[in-house]
Amino acid sequence: MSTPPSPPIPTSKKRRLSPPSDDTEETTDTKLALLLSLHPKTSLETLLEALLSNNGSVSAASNSLSEPSTKKPNAQPKNQPRKQSLISPLPTPPPRIPLLSFSTSRPSTARQQSSLTRFLSSPTSIISHRPPAKGQTQHFFTPLSIPATIPVELQTSFLPPSLASSLLSELLQESTTFPPPTPFRLFDRNVVSPHTCGFFLRDPTNEARSHAKAYLSYQAIPLASRPYTPSMLRATEMVEEAVNAAISRRFPGKKPWGLTKEPWRTNAALVNRYHGPKEAVGWHTDEVTYLGPMAVIAGLSLGVEREFRVRRMMPGDGKSVEGKVEEKEGQYSIHLPHNSLIIMHPGMQEGWKHCVHPTTKVDMHPTAGETRINITYRCYRESLRPGVTPKCGCLVEGKCKLPMSLRAVFDPEPDPDVPRRYFWNCNSAYLADGDGTGCGYFKWAQFTEDGEPIWVT
Ligand SMILES: O=C(O)CCC(=O)C(=O)O
Ligand SMILES: [Fe+2]
Known part of the structure; x- marks a missing residue:
């Protein structure tokens, strides 16, 4: 299900999108850290604006921060729009600014700097960005380097x-x-995803458990649920807080169509x-x-x-033979x-695919050895619980009346307000024992502005 690993881009081909300044080799985080050490009492936003105003030097x-306050970069001239902000709401791409280039090589200080970015108002990129060419892979190692045009946040x-x-010990x-x-079933053959997974419920009350017995995997196999471990429970509220803050930053003022007005709750x-x-896990949408x-x-x-790889979905993607998708641009x-959170924003499952890329060698982790654990926190809607979603007319023996799967229509030009x-589509085409076609049952799904289903018969 996975594509073969792409070779790293040679150093000589490192992309540089901005003219060199006296210290462009450093990442934004490093520069901010340096500047913070020189001006410990100055806010990060002011430091960042000083960097922007000085072409990343x-x-x-x-020097500009040491000058009298009237010349400080955050003293905006009247009647002029505020300079570059860290927050770049979609769909407006971040403006081109000659600050830094992203890099295809690993910054040596990535781990030490990482906590700095947590203090910033948004870990969204301020860097001008050109998508990778077809067949190329652009690598990102730090939160700030990820362009705002990709619906993920690290x-x-x-x-x-x-x-x-x-948490790691409990889940290992x-x-x-x-x-x-x-x-x-995938393209006329049976495949297995080469990794294992378990399904956890936050609140395993009787009711949730009875739904849980009916939650199906994409192979239509009932998912056996287990309760969150103690550390999973402790981490959950932090994840929710981070996700809700990230949604507000990305969509200031109004949530996009389809999101509940309530805070996100997993x-x-x-x-x-x-x-x-x-x-690994191959290219898919959740x-x-x-x-x-x-x-x-x-x-x-x-x-x-x-490596978590993402790429834009292409028209007819689902029908393409794995590995032979007609790419228009490369992958990210x-x-x-360890201990990083990636948030897939609204629109990611509708317009992008993701995978965990297989590789040849991993750096051993002191506790986990060669193992990676990933917890994908989700928000299951009560209104879409098993039992209420539509069933198909499939006559696969013993699997008559299979619950259908909800699928999105590919939209190349998404608008958060539209x-x-x-x-709803028959799911049996994906079952290992099916004939690869299913009954083809199809039904348009309807939702309110809050993403709640409207059941029309
Ligand atoms: O392991 C990951 O980071 C991604 C897992 C994933 O894509 C999934 O569970 O659907
Ligand atoms: Fe996924």
Whole structure:
């Protein structure tokens, strides 16, 4: 299900989108850290604006900050728009500014700097960005380097280190009892995703458990649920806080169509375990049957660092033979270190695909060895619980009346205010024992502005 690993881009081909300044080799985080050490009492926003005003030069920025306050970069001339802000709401791409280039090589100080970005008002890129050419992979190692045009946000050093450690230990233990991968149907053959996973419920009351018995995997296999571990419960509120803050930053003022007016709340999590460099998950969008439109999903990575790759969906993507998708632009690789949170924003499951890329070698983690654990926190809607979603007329023996899957219509030009289109579709084409076609049952799905289903018969 996965594509072969792409070779790293040679150093000589490193892309530089901005003219060199006296210290362009440093990342934004490093520059801010340097500037902060020189001006410890100055706010990060002021430091950042000083950097922007001085073309990314730390020394010039530092000089400007030492000058009398009237010349400080945050003293805006009257009647002029505020300079570059860290917050770049979609769909407006960040303006081109000659500050820094992104890099295809790993910054040596990435781990040490990472906590700095947590203090910034938004970890969205301020860097001018050109998408990778077809067949190319652009690598990102730090939150600030990820362009705002990609509907994901990365936060590093996310949990207090001791909580990240206890969470990792608990889930490494839990994952020893994850069921083996089950096959599913893809392009006329049965395939298995080469990794294991377990399904967890935050509040395993009787009612949730009875729904849980009916939650199906994309292979239509009932997902056996387990309760959140103690550390999962402790981490959950921090994840919710981060996700809600990220949504507000990305969509200031008004949430996009399809999102509930309530804060995002997670009640279920799929935990993935990747043991060794070859274990991976191929290109896919997440199943939105129980999540509804414009789902927000947050993934917490623990243990070994792996590459989370994303690419824009193409028209007819679902029908393309794996690995032979007609790409118009290349892929993005976001490196997910231990204790990092990646938030997939609304529109990600509708317009982009993601995968965890197989590799040849991983850096051993002191506790996890070669293993990566990933918790994908999701928000299952009560209104889309099993039992209420439409069934197809499939006559697959013993599987008559299968619950259908909710799928999004590919939209190349999304507008956050315009409703997306979704449909209910027979799922049995994906079942390992099906004939690869299913009954083809199709029904348009209808949702309110808050993403609640409208059932029309
Ligand atoms: O392991 C990851 O980071 C991604 C997992 C994933 O895509 C999924 O569970 O659907
Ligand atoms: Fe996924």
